[in-house]
Amino acid sequence: xxxxxxxxxxxxxxxxxxxxxxxxxxxxxxxxxxxxxxxxxxxxxxxxxxxxxxxxxxxxxxxxxxxxxxxxxxxxxxxxxxxxxxxxxxxxxxxxxxxxxxxxxxxxxxxxxxxxxxxxxxxxxxxxxxxxxxxxxxxxxxxxxxxxxxxxxxxxxxxxxxxxxxxxxxxxxxxxxxxxxxxx
Amino acid sequence: xxxxxxxxxxxxxxxxxxxxxxxxxxxxxxxxxxxxxxxxxxxxxxxxxxxxxxxxxxxxxxxxxxxxxxxxxxxxxxxxxxxxxxxxxxxxxxxxxxxxxxxxxxxxxxxxxxxxxxxxxxxxxxxxxxxxxxxxxxxxxxxxxxxxxxxxxxxxxxxxxxxxxxxxxxxxxxxxxxxxxxxxxx
Numbered sequence: 303x304x305x306x307x308x309x310x311x312x313x314x315x316x317x318x319x320x321x322x323x324x325x326x327x328x329x330x331x332x333x334x335x336x337x338x339x340x341x342x343x344x345x346x347x348x349x350x351x352x353x354x355x356x357x358x359x360x361x362x363x364x365x366x367x368x369x370x371x372x373x374x375x376x377x378x379x380x381x382x383x384x385x386x387x388x389x390x391x392x393x394x395x396x397x398x399x400x401x402x403x404x405x406x407x408x409x410x411x412x413x414x415x416x417x418x419x420x421x422x423x424x425x426x427x428x429x430x431x432x433x434x435x436x437x438x439x440x441x442x443x444x445x446x447x448x449x450x451x452x453x454x455x456x457x458x459x460x461x462x463x464x465x466x467x468x469x470x471x472x473x474x475x476x477x478x479x480x481x482x483x484x485x486x
Numbered sequence: 487x488x489x490x491x492x493x494x495x496x497x498x499x500x501x502x503x504x505x506x507x508x509x510x511x512x513x514x515x516x517x518x519x520x521x522x523x524x525x526x527x528x529x530x531x532x533x534x535x536x537x538x539x540x541x542x543x544x545x546x547x548x549x550x551x552x553x554x555x556x557x558x559x560x561x562x563x564x565x566x567x568x569x570x571x572x573x574x575x576x577x578x579x580x581x582x583x584x585x586x587x588x589x590x591x592x593x594x595x596x597x598x599x600x601x602x603x604x605x606x607x608x609x610x611x612x613x614x615x616x617x618x619x620x621x622x623x624x625x626x627x628x629x630x631x632x633x634x635x636x637x638x639x640x641x642x643x644x645x646x647x648x649x650x651x652x653x654x655x656x657x658x659x660x661x662x663x664x665x666x667x668x669x670x671x672x
Contacts, residue, residue, distance in 0.1 A: 354550075426533055481526050
């Protein structure tokens with residue numbers, strides 16, 4: 303049975319009242335959700351919040367899934383939408399300086415322990431944070447999730463031409479940022 | 487240089503034929519500026535590849551569903567008809583009690599300058615008042631923020647939004663108002 307069919311089977315079971323099918327579905331995809339959110343948001347705590355939001359959307363909206371495209375496409379779309387909304391909210395809050403001190407977070411705090419590849423991961427995470435969200439989105443989906451432009455277009459709703467232009471800008475910008483990083 | 491950069495990107499992403507690769511490498515070796523660019527991209531792709539090998543602890547992944555289920559269970563419990571009915575009865579009783587107490591206290595203190603209000607009941611009324619009016623307050627504040635051109639320009643600049651027709655989503659603005667309310671700025 304293919305991954306796509308296995309997902310469909312679990313969704314159908316969940317929609318028929320089998321709660322354990324939801325657990326299995328989440329376990330199959332939770333790493334993907336977390337890593338996309340983490341690379342989009344640049345820190346663990348925000349990514350974790352988005353992961354919980356995504357699960358809530360899944361839980362409440364799985365009955366609207368059409369079984370036309372792969373479940374992962376739908377999941378990427380939800381994760382990206384939640385992440386970009388989170389970025390906007392965070393930016394507006396920071397801009398208007400209304401971040402409550404009680405809620406201010408230590409972004410160095412990292413309860414999700416990185417076991418391997420920490421240095422390179424943190425370097426790239428730092429560079430990605432400096433890209434505009436649109437460029438970050440296409441870069442992550444293409445480079446880390448290995449998706450084709452056609453699939454990214456289905457997820458983001460943007461034309462392939464726009465995505466290619468955004469991707470080109472993102473790679474060039476990252477290259478410049480890395481050069482500056484090594485200069486310093 | 488833009489065309490060359492595209493070629494270099496294609497090289498590192500495996501989109502060039504063997505012949506194209508050979509041609510590009512020849513050009514890189516004969517052009518110092520291009521070689522510098524090529525080396526920079528090489529470092530970038532090496533860092534990206536290195537960052538793909540990250541592994542997050544299993545404990546974290548184990549906790550995701552557990553926390554979701556706990557949170558969801560609490561929300562479901564709060565929305566259960568029995569819980570809602572009991573809450574409404576308690577709230578109504580508190581309000582009646584408060585009004586009765588207040589009336590008798592008003593009668594008692596009608597000749598005094600200082601009227602003491604029971605703290606618990608006052609809190610309930612304040613909460614009810616807040617519930618009824620919060621939506622209206624948020625609507626008013628939302629209109630005010632949206633109508634301030636300098637706010638929109640600053641937000642767009644910060645978010646690097648090029649589309650001049652972009653509007654701040656209502657949900658984001660509401661979040662700001664909620665923060666202001668929470669901080670008792672308003």
